[in-house]
Amino acid sequence: MPKMKTKGAIKKRVRLTGSGKLKRRRAFHGHILTKKSAKRKRRLRTSTLVDSTNERRLKRMLHP
Numbered sequence: 535m536p537k538m539k540t541k542g543a544i545k546k547r548v549r550l551t552g553s554g555k556l557k558r559r560r561a562f563h564g565h566i567l568t569k570k571s572a573k574r575k576r577r578l579r580t581s582t583l584v585d586s587t588n589e590r591r592l593k594r595m596l597h598p
Contacts, residue, residue: 538598544592544596548584548596555589556593557582558581559581560578560580560581561578563575
């Protein structure tokens with residue numbers, strides 16, 4: 535039986551932290567930044583954790 539492959543899309547977008555949580559980038563910071571306020575853009579620069587409701591599913595995709 536061959537090995538299960540890690541989902542490439544998840545591998546690019548999510549990192550595992552030391553405590554086992556998943557770290558991700560915030561959405562809406564890719565383009566059309568002129569109409570967004572400086573405060574909003576500053577907040578979007580920071581990374582955040584994946585919501586607990588999605589964490590189990592994404593971990594399974596990351597490490598099958």
